[in-house]
Amino acid sequence: MENLGLAQYSQEIQDKVAQARQRVSDLHAELPRWGLVVWTAGNVSERVVVNESGPSTDDLFVIKPSGVRYEELTPEAMVVCDIKGQLIDGDRSPSSDTAAHAYVYEHMPEVGGVVHTHSSYATAWAARGEEIPCVLTMIADEFGGPVPVGPFAIIGDDSIGRGIVETLSNSSSPAVLMKNHGPFTIGKTAEAAVKAAVMVEEVAKTVHLARELGEPVPIPQEAIDSLNDRYQNVYGQ
Amino acid sequence: MENLGLAQYSQEIQDKVAQARQRVSDLHAELPRWGLVVWTAGNVSERVVVNESGPSTDDLFVIKPSGVRYEELTPEAMVVCDIKGQLIDGDRSPSSDTAAHAYVYEHMPEVGGVVHTHSSYATAWAARGEEIPCVLTMIADEFGGPVPVGPFAIIGDDSIGRGIVETLSNSSSPAVLMKNHGPFTIGKTAEAAVKAAVMVEEVAKTVHLARELGEPVPIPQEAIDSLNDRYQNVYGQ
Amino acid sequence: MENLGLAQYSQEIQDKVAQARQRVSDLHAELPRWGLVVWTAGNVSERVVVNESGPSTDDLFVIKPSGVRYEELTPEAMVVCDIKGQLIDGDRSPSSDTAAHAYVYEHMPEVGGVVHTHSSYATAWAARGEEIPCVLTMIADEFGGPVPVGPFAIIGDDSIGRGIVETLSNSSSPAVLMKNHGPFTIGKTAEAAVKAAVMVEEVAKTVHLARELGEPVPIPQEAIDSLNDRYQNVYGQ
Amino acid sequence: MENLGLAQYSQEIQDKVAQARQRVSDLHAELPRWGLVVWTAGNVSERVVVNESGPSTDDLFVIKPSGVRYEELTPEAMVVCDIKGQLIDGDRSPSSDTAAHAYVYEHMPEVGGVVHTHSSYATAWAARGEEIPCVLTMIADEFGGPVPVGPFAIIGDDSIGRGIVETLSNSSSPAVLMKNHGPFTIGKTAEAAVKAAVMVEEVAKTVHLARELGEPVPIPQEAIDSLNDRYQNVYGQ
Numbered sequence: 001m002e003n004l005g006l007a008q009y010s011q012e013i014q015d016k017v018a019q020a021r022q023r024v025s026d027l028h029a030e031l032p033r034w035g036l037v038v039w040t041a042g043n044v045s046e047r048v049v050v051n052e053s054g055p056s057t058d059d060l061f062v063i064k065p066s067g068v069r070y071e072e073l074t075p076e077a078m079v080v081c082d083i084k085g086q087l088i089d090g091d092r093s094p095s096s097d098t099a100a101h102a103y104v105y106e107h108m109p110e111v112g113g114v115v116h117t118h119s120s121y122a123t124a125w126a127a128r129g130e131e132i133p134c135v136l137t138m139i140a141d142e143f144g145g146p147v148p149v150g151p152f153a154i155i156g157d158d159s160i161g162r163g164i165v166e167t168l169s170n171s172s173s174p175a176v177l178m179k180n181h182g183p184f185t186i187g188k189t190a191e192a193a194v195k196a197a198v199m200v201e202e203v204a205k206t207v208h209l210a211r212e213l214g215e216p217v218p219i220p221q222e223a224i225d226s227l228n229d230r231y232q233n234v235y236g237q
Numbered sequence: 238m239e240n241l242g243l244a245q246y247s248q249e250i251q252d253k254v255a256q257a258r259q260r261v262s263d264l265h266a267e268l269p270r271w272g273l274v275v276w277t278a279g280n281v282s283e284r285v286v287v288n289e290s291g292p293s294t295d296d297l298f299v300i301k302p303s304g305v306r307y308e309e310l311t312p313e314a315m316v317v318c319d320i321k322g323q324l325i326d327g328d329r330s331p332s333s334d335t336a337a338h339a340y341v342y343e344h345m346p347e348v349g350g351v352v353h354t355h356s357s358y359a360t361a362w363a364a365r366g367e368e369i370p371c372v373l374t375m376i377a378d379e380f381g382g383p384v385p386v387g388p389f390a391i392i393g394d395d396s397i398g399r400g401i402v403e404t405l406s407n408s409s410s411p412a413v414l415m416k417n418h419g420p421f422t423i424g425k426t427a428e429a430a431v432k433a434a435v436m437v438e439e440v441a442k443t444v445h446l447a448r449e450l451g452e453p454v455p456i457p458q459e460a461i462d463s464l465n466d467r468y469q470n471v472y473g474q
Numbered sequence: 475m476e477n478l479g480l481a482q483y484s485q486e487i488q489d490k491v492a493q494a495r496q497r498v499s500d501l502h503a504e505l506p507r508w509g510l511v512v513w514t515a516g517n518v519s520e521r522v523v524v525n526e527s528g529p530s531t532d533d534l535f536v537i538k539p540s541g542v543r544y545e546e547l548t549p550e551a552m553v554v555c556d557i558k559g560q561l562i563d564g565d566r567s568p569s570s571d572t573a574a575h576a577y578v579y580e581h582m583p584e585v586g587g588v589v590h591t592h593s594s595y596a597t598a599w600a601a602r603g604e605e606i607p608c609v610l611t612m613i614a615d616e617f618g619g620p621v622p623v624g625p626f627a628i629i630g631d632d633s634i635g636r637g638i639v640e641t642l643s644n645s646s647s648p649a650v651l652m653k654n655h656g657p658f659t660i661g662k663t664a665e666a667a668v669k670a671a672v673m674v675e676e677v678a679k680t681v682h683l684a685r686e687l688g689e690p691v692p693i694p695q696e697a698i699d700s701l702n703d704r705y706q707n708v709y710g711q
Numbered sequence: 712m713e714n715l716g717l718a719q720y721s722q723e724i725q726d727k728v729a730q731a732r733q734r735v736s737d738l739h740a741e742l743p744r745w746g747l748v749v750w751t752a753g754n755v756s757e758r759v760v761v762n763e764s765g766p767s768t769d770d771l772f773v774i775k776p777s778g779v780r781y782e783e784l785t786p787e788a789m790v791v792c793d794i795k796g797q798l799i800d801g802d803r804s805p806s807s808d809t810a811a812h813a814y815v816y817e818h819m820p821e822v823g824g825v826v827h828t829h830s831s832y833a834t835a836w837a838a839r840g841e842e843i844p845c846v847l848t849m850i851a852d853e854f855g856g857p858v859p860v861g862p863f864a865i866i867g868d869d870s871i872g873r874g875i876v877e878t879l880s881n882s883s884s885p886a887v888l889m890k891n892h893g894p895f896t897i898g899k900t901a902e903a904a905v906k907a908a909v910m911v912e913e914v915a916k917t918v919h920l921a922r923e924l925g926e927p928v929p930i931p932q933e934a935i936d937s938l939n940d941r942y943q944n945v946y947g948q
Contacts, residue, residue: 034275038745038913039906041849096942118849120913124920127846127927135364137418138278138355152930154937180930181848195276202275202357209361211924213448216364219389219417226391231333271512372601374655375515375592432513439512439594446598450685453601456626456654463628468570508749609838611892612752612829669750676749676831683835687922690838693863693891700865705807 006089020062021075042117043095046190055109065092103161113190115197118182121204126177135216140227142199144172152179175200243326257283257299258312273356280332283427292346302329340398350427352434355419358441363414372453377464381409389416412437480563494520494536495549510593517569520664529583539566577635587664589671592656595678600651609690614701618646626653649674717800731757731773732786747830754806757901766820776803814872824901826908829893832915837888846927851938853910855883863890886911
């Protein structure tokens with residue numbers, strides 16, 4: 001794949017790219033740590049805003065190279081793409097999921113990070129095409145309602161990206177379960193998207209276990225709204 | 238949040254706080270070690286007795302700051318609150334579960350440590366609002382009977398604390414499964430409460446597995462009482 | 475507990491005890507490594523043969539002290555008991571399961587090591603009082619048939635020991651699932667008993683998973699016998 | 712077992728054997744890392760091509776010794792066999808599964824590596840004699856269709872090898888679930904076979920979880936073919 005290079009960008013942008021390479025490289029280590037991926041599966045990306053006015057279709061993003069094992073992932077190994085998924089900088093081909101990440105950055109300017117895994121429990125819900133019901137305070141906190149299912153889509157063109165954007169644009173959830181495939185998560189930063197990937201697997205597992213032996217108790221809608229509002233606006237430092 | 242400071246307390250109390258900070262920081266490492274938490278979820282606290290006459294509403298407690306990741310948890314990062322959950326010392330906001338911990342310390346003077354997690358199997362029972370039946374010698378030993386369920390309660394006010402206290406005051410169990418939420422455990426020390434958190438997940442998992450393929454054999458009540466008596470009074474050094 | 479001391483034994487026996495302390499200490503690390511125990515649960519012991527003529531009721535055994543955490547287990551922390559479970563050497567009380575280990579050494583002279591855990595899947599079968607059927611070549615290899623269930627027994631007297639001996643004396647299996655309690659395993663050495671503890675959890679898990687979605691295919695009895703004969707007599711170095 | 716020695720081979724072949732010993736030793740560490748094996752179970756082998764014209768029945772392969780624990784596995788501990796499974800070089804007996812590996816190398820010249828485990832979820836499907844249906848994009852990618860079941864076969868003669876070859880010769884899958892036994896996987900290299908062993912456990916687990924709570928949505932055959940073609944021909948560097 002042709003490598004267009006970063007020379008056309010200012011030193012400031014090149015510095016932001018270098019910092020994003022470091023963060024994205026570090027965050028990939030979280031995926032095996034929390035048991036979300038095996039072998040080379042899964043990927044994290046982060047948007048680099050190019051214009052001072054804010055996110056635009058001029059933006060770049062940093063993403064994992066294709067088919068490289070987790071212990072070989074260094075900041076230098078990460079690749080840089082433009083908003084259409086074209087390779088801008090890096091020695092290797094970008095992840096085969098790059099088109100999906102690019103589509104999200106192009107159509108959701110508020111998104112600063114995207115993560116994709118095939119974590120087992122979340123993917124099991126995706127295989128049945130079944131949303132995860134909001135029966136835990138942790139789901140109300142993090143997702144504000146059920147974790148939705150996105151359409152079945154073939155890998156390679158932008159049909160996965162479209163499915164993600166259409167599903168998440170109508171949801172308070174930062175996670176979508178792509179049918180027969182696995183979860184994609186978004187966040188204001190790559191770290192927030194990684195957190196959502198960890199959390200969607202955790203709640204997918206817990207509700208799976210609850211359902212194996214009966215029916216979880218529903219949480220009233222007003223309690224869901226109250227929990228989500230508090231968590232999104234009060235929690236943390 | 239305003240920081241009232243420890244200067245009003247004697248050097249002896251300040252030393253006890255420093256020791257509790259160390260213990261509570263160390264004990265947080267047990268939560269990911271035993272697979273009880275992901276990301277920043279879960280928290281451990283320990284009471285610091287202020288009066289020579291014993292536990293009182295003058296006591297302090299040390300707790301995890303809110304939304305901080307486990308690898309950043311040092312003794313210095315821990316925060317100190319009074320029995321009403323007001324911040325006394327620390328650079329960060331206390332855990333969003335602080336009100337629940339405070340309520341337990343205020344109303345159960347025999348409690349020296351409190352732990353909260355969303356560990357998967359225990360939370361699955363909590364999602365169904367179903368107590369864990371006493372069908373293992375380990376449950377008789379540690380819990381003296383079934384692990385009870387507490388009411389559904391909104392996070393933030395003292396309704397969680399009240400639910401914990403009301404449920405555990407009528408039980409030999411050091412663990413309560415708060416409905417749709419997860420387990421809270423108590424102990425004479427923070428270490429004992431952490432042990433109860435580890436054990437409640439272990440028995441929640443084992444009875445879950447047993448129930449998946451049939452019905453566990455009940456243990457006669459007199460055997461439960463005999464096991465619990467022996468364990469609580471003879472076991473250990 | 476009174477400490478009778480090792481001074482009455484020859485230097486050769488004292489050296490054998492020291493070696494057994496090292497082995498038993500090392501082998502305890504295998505229990506958390508393979509996920510068989512949490513906190514202080516579980517214990518390993520090894521027989522020390524005292525008479526030149528072979529195993530007898532004069533023998534000693536080395537076992538874990540009671541209620542001590544795995545990271546504190548050193549060769550020096552291990553305790554030495556006689557065949558009646560009386561403390562001979564060590565600064566701490568022996569495991570609360572000592573009477574069961576002692577009973578096995580007294581009544582099964584061919585046994586050189588005993589292990590007890592509450593590993594989750596094996597204990598789930600024990601909670602239902604259900605033997606693990608021999609539906610895997612690994613079970614035929616290691617156990618020579620189903621893994622049997624032993625009676626419910628109260629901890630503390632020798633009723634657990636009697637249940638283990640009665641069940642394993644009539645079985646090719648080195649593992650017994652004590653009802654509502656958990657697995658005990660035996661071996662010619664403590665290492666062999668630890669291996670059996672690892673293997674019984676592995677097959678308990680695999681057959682559990684198989685049964686969750688249907689019925690495993692039975693293995694013909696002559697194939698079981700052939701597999702077990704080959705494995706016990708040919709396998710290894 | 713008689714050790715025929717490597718002296719009859721050229722220095723070039725001896726160098727290739729040394730490199731294969733290193734790779735096979737390193738790859739064994741992947742089996743416990745991904746939770747595929749316990750204790751000494753499981754083995755990896757790699758073909759060493761002897762003739763310049765390509766794979767032939769003159770080839771050698773490097774394999775794990777029998778009954779040796781994973782932490783003792785060094786390049787020097789590996790053993791070298793000829794295509795009939797006879798020991799050529801090494802201080803220990805080859806794995807008890809050597810005959811099966813040898814049969815595959817003899818009858819499938821395109822195979823450069825073979826792996827065998829008893830990983831829990833894959834073996835659970837094998838215990839029921841049930842293929843893993845292709846209901847995930849990851850299965851379409853890696854296996855090109857369902858993961859097939861091979862016949863029940865006694866260990867020791869070449870009946871396992873024949874079952875593997877007959878099943879995989881009629882399948883796009885690099886993995887076969889040998890009935891009541893466990894998975895065998897093949898690849899162009901030992902690393903590719905290890906990857907297939909990791910992936911078959913991952914998909915066995917995910918489809919197991921999906922099936923526990925309902926029926927996975929089927930993927931249309933043309934989508935399976937399209938995914939597999941893209942993955943096998945485009946993915947990676």
